[in-house]
Amino acid sequence: MRRTDPEGHGPVRYGPPLPDDGLPVLPELADRVAAAAGRAEAEPAGGGTALREAACGWFGRRALPALPDRVAAAPGANALLVALTAALGGDVLVPRPCAAWWAPYARLLGRPVFHVATPAECGGVPDPYALLETVRRVRDEGGDPRLLVLSVADDPTGTVAPPEVLHEAVEAAAGEGLHLVSDETWRDTLHRPHGTVLLSPAEMLPERVTVVADLAGALLPAGWPAAIARFPAGDPGAALHARVLDILTALGARVAAPVAAAAGHALTEPAAVTERRAAAVRLHARVAAAVHAVVVGAGALARPPQAGRHLYADLGPLRPALTGRGVGDAQELEDFLTDRLGMPAPGGHRFGDDLGALRVRLSTGPLLGATDAERAECLTSPVPLELPHVHRALITLRSVFDDLRDDAQRWEPPR
Structure with a gap:
């Protein structure tokens, strides 16, 4: 039986770190x-x-x-x-x-x-x-x-x-x-x-x-x-x-x-630790749900996230649009999304998935802001998705995925 050795395309042997919570130290x-x-x-x-x-x-x-x-x-x-x-x-x-x-x-x-x-x-x-x-x-x-x-x-x-x-x-x-x-x-x-x-x-x-x-x-x-x-x-x-x-x-x-x-x-x-943990989980759950909505709304596939600060998206249905942009495998998808989103988007090949599959892990931490003050504000806001810095990040995400959806639809053969 063939072993799952690293592919010779991209630095796949050592993958990305755990998704960071993006928050200031307690x-x-x-x-x-x-x-x-x-x-x-x-x-x-x-x-x-x-x-x-x-x-x-x-x-x-x-x-x-x-x-x-x-x-x-x-x-x-x-x-x-x-x-x-x-x-x-x-x-x-x-x-x-x-x-x-x-x-x-x-x-x-x-x-x-x-x-x-x-x-x-x-x-x-x-x-x-x-x-x-x-x-x-x-x-x-x-x-x-x-x-x-x-x-x-x-x-x-x-x-x-x-x-x-x-x-x-x-x-x-x-x-x-x-x-x-x-x-x-x-x-x-x-x-x-x-x-x-x-x-x-x-x-x-x-x-x-x-x-x-x-x-x-x-x-x-x-x-x-x-x-x-x-x-x-x-x-x-x-x-x-x-x-x-x-x-x-x-x-x-x-x-x-x-x-x-x-x-x-x-x-x-202790109370301070459990309260911070609960607040962080609620925050990341909200952001993850918003990211999931963007991804599936564009026609990609993703299971609803249930834990953590990440989700796993399959952009296979958007392959025609990605092919037109020179993206044919997970390494190229990683490079493309990392550049367009301005945040790490490790391809599925880093997680042992097939190089040819257009899968990617998206994390929520990078969407919380660029400074400790912005990230801390996310923890205390009753509507974190409406904060300007979070809203801008989600708009960028939606723009990238909507563009791919629109291009994929243009490539669909007439029925």
């Missing part, structure tokens, strides 16, 4: 960093006691009880995934599309990576039948699939996997003896928290799931790298935890002490 967290700036001692590999206990509390409030000796922290989820991939060995399975940073770390370790199609309902989890077929084919060709990485609240698609879809995927993975890494970075960014059911694979298969969450998803600025992991109970989980700590130690992958202080405080979820 003063309470900045104060924590400043107060810890004088600490000379380093955090231990895997995180100090205070940080790990705070992480246990965070997991516990999400129906994922944890003990400090089964939790680890690292400077970003990428370090945790590198350590987990190295510790587990074997081949790696990921959905198509998937977060841009998943596959490169497996390839860095020389691990084959195989993409699996996702169901129609959502991204982030593999279609169970496609997963079973992929595992069978890999094994028939001498491969050794051991690890499946998935995300219930997904980057890049912005969707949330329905529990029944997730259950079928987890059941298929368990039947094949795979270990699962559940990336739950975006679980606290649900646009309709009371109307969307989010379950973790660790609730369904506690003995074979390691949960990873990058705190840049909902708690910390992206420039303060910190992430946490929860390992399964039992002897295999203990052995995996120990091996991951060995690898983090060898890599020197320690959370910086000032960042650890802010992360530990944020993980306890």
Whole structure:
């Protein structure tokens, strides 16, 4: 079975960072960093006691009880995934599309990576039948699939996997003896928290799931790298935890002490942190809904965003117009939209999608303004979409997509 090696068109091996929230740093967290700036001692590999206990509390409030000796922290989820991939060995399975940073770390370790199609309902989890077929084919060709990485609240698609879809995927993975890494970075960014059911694979298969969450998803600025992991109970989980700590130690992958202080405080979820998070989620949900309306109004395809600060658009229906503008693949689409919109618009090839497919991830953070003052105003305004700087950004977005729609209609053959 052919492996999904990077294409030779454009810098696809290392993809874009997590979508930034575009907002000023919460003063309470900045104060924590400043107060810890004088600490000379380093955090231990895997995180100090205070940080790990705070992480246990965070997991516990999400129906994922944890003990400090089964939790680890690292400077970003990428370090945790590198350590987990190295510790587990074997081949790696990921959905198509998937977060841009998943596959490169497996390839860095020389691990084959195989993409699996996702169901129609959502991204982030593999279609169970496609997963079973992929595992069978890999094994028939001498491969050794051991690890499946998935995300219930997904980057890049912005969707949330329905529990029944997730259950079928987890059941298929368990039947094949795979270990699962559940990336739950975006679980606290649900646009309709009371109307969307989010379950973790660790609730369904506690003995074979390691949960990873990058705190840049909902708690910390992206420039303060910190992430946490929860390992399964039992002897295999203990052995995996120990091996991951060995690898983090060898890599020197320690959370910086000032960042650890802010992360530990944020993980306890004091009022200021939860209020900021809720306000940011509401803001990005509104902007994402507006972006989605623009995209589908122009004739492109996109699932309604349910979480995060992004959505995933398929501009295939607009291909005639794009071809006329010299755009024939995802790299060229990325270049075209980045230039026209004045904001990053990474193509689907960066997320493991086909280079020839005209798909792109659009983020909401860049639409909130150019200065901290403009972005902060978005948080407090009852009508953020009507603020002049946000309105101008949406007008630009609509103009670009409407032009493509009009050109595509001109290229349609008469009926």
